[in-house]
Amino acid sequence: MGWKTVFISSKSKLSYKANHMIIQTATDIKEMPFSQIGCVVVSTTQTVITSYLIAKLMEQDIKVIFCDNDHDPCSELTPYYSNIKRNQNIEKQISWTISKKEQLWTEIVTNKIENQIQIMKAFHLDTTEVIAELDQIEDNDHSNREAIIAMKYFPAIFGTNFTRGTHDEITNVMLNYGYTILLSTINQEVVSQGYLTQLGIHHHSLQNDFNLSSDLMEPFRQFFDLEVLKLRDEEFNLDTKLRLIDVLNHEIKYDGKSYLIRNAITKHIQYCFKFMDSKKDSFIKVGIPDEV
Template sequence: MGWKTIFISSKSKLSYKANHLLIQTATEVKTIPFHQIGCIMISTTQTVITSYLIAKLMEQDIKVIFCDNEHDPCSELTPYYSNLKRNQNIEKQISWSISKKEQLWTEIVTNKIENQIKIMKIFNLNTSEVVEELNQLEENDHSNREAIIAMKYFPAIFGNNFTRGNHDEITNVMLNYGYTVLLSTINQEIASQGYLTQLGIHHHSLQNDFNLSSDLMEPFRQFFDLEVLKIRDEEFNLDNKLRLIDVLNHEIKYDGKNYLIRNAITKHIQYCFKFMDSKKDNFVKVGIPDEV
């Protein structure tokens, strides 16, 4: 899988040429080899894309994300047949035990909350209440410490009057954009490894096609929180959207090695599946760097 996210923001035609993406605009023609591309984000409704290119992109397991009139991600394309063991993996996924699901969800929630605490400490914020809530976390988070801590965490880092419920507030717009980019990346990885995004370990909404993605993405949300903290007082223009997309190219330490976040996501999902399949006994935590 490639490493580049191709961001299409102006009127153009996208087509296929000799295993390359061909981008034609009014002033120039560019070609990009498929092996370099991990994702194509089409941020304008004035772009035309050929069906032959779409078929070729799906063969190479290259994600395509479409944006609406507000330039916000609204849908994506993923291939039907991205893994030779897909049927076998889906059968395993359906048979995952409740106890295993609860164990993994407990680890994921703990990791997420620890990352939130780390961010608060970086900005010298009082973490005592959040730490107290974390100490009360039960198996499978039956008492919903995750939601209680979220109501303390977001106002702490973004201001006392901030709530996640105000979808028109610019900080929430930025967060939602970043989380959508992250969700799309998680979807791509789950599909490429031959599992269903619909069957979650904790999320079970009948209206959510990405229940498993919503579960596994949680320890990575905080990297986008950090980036939004840097840009929240600025206009949410193309440059800042690109900054949020580029979060996936930030380097972190995972399982004792340095990875780009997009590659750490691949490892994280592999490890989660090995844990669920009883091929791995421990959960590898996603950590926030000491310096941001």
């Protein structure tokens, strides 16, 4: 699987030829080798894509995201048979113990909150209340410190009048777009490693097909928060979307090594699964760089 995100924003036809994706517009024809493609974002409803290309993309575990009339992500494609150990892994996933789930969720939430604190410190914001809340976190976050801290964190970095509930506000639109791209990337990794996105360790909504991905993505959300902080005064246009997608290509440290975020996500999910299968005893944290 490649590293490039192919963003289709104009009327075009997508087809297959010799392990390449063919992008045909009114004025041009381009060929993109599968070996370079990690994800295809179809951002316009004026695009035609052949079923043969879809089948070939799924064979290569290449994510495809479709957008609606407003150019916002609305659905994605994931393959059925992307891992030969899928049935075995699903059986293990079903048998994960409650104590293991609670232990991992505590680590994930703590990691997320620590990243939020790091961002606040980078912008010289008062972290006293947030740190005090973190100090009170319980196993499985039974007291829901995550939500309490979110109500302090978002107004602190985006302004006192900001609330995550205002879906048509430009900052929220950007955050939602970035988080959707992140969620799709997590889905791709979960499925490619032979697990079900529906069965979470903490999220368990009957209306959410991505409960597990919603759990595992939490320590990576803050990288999109940082990018939105840079973009929030700009228009939400094609360039803005491309910059949000490109967050996945930012470099970070994970387990003492440098990775692109998209590759760190792979390592993070692999490690979480090993932790749940009792092959690892500790949790490796996803860290925000000191200089943001």
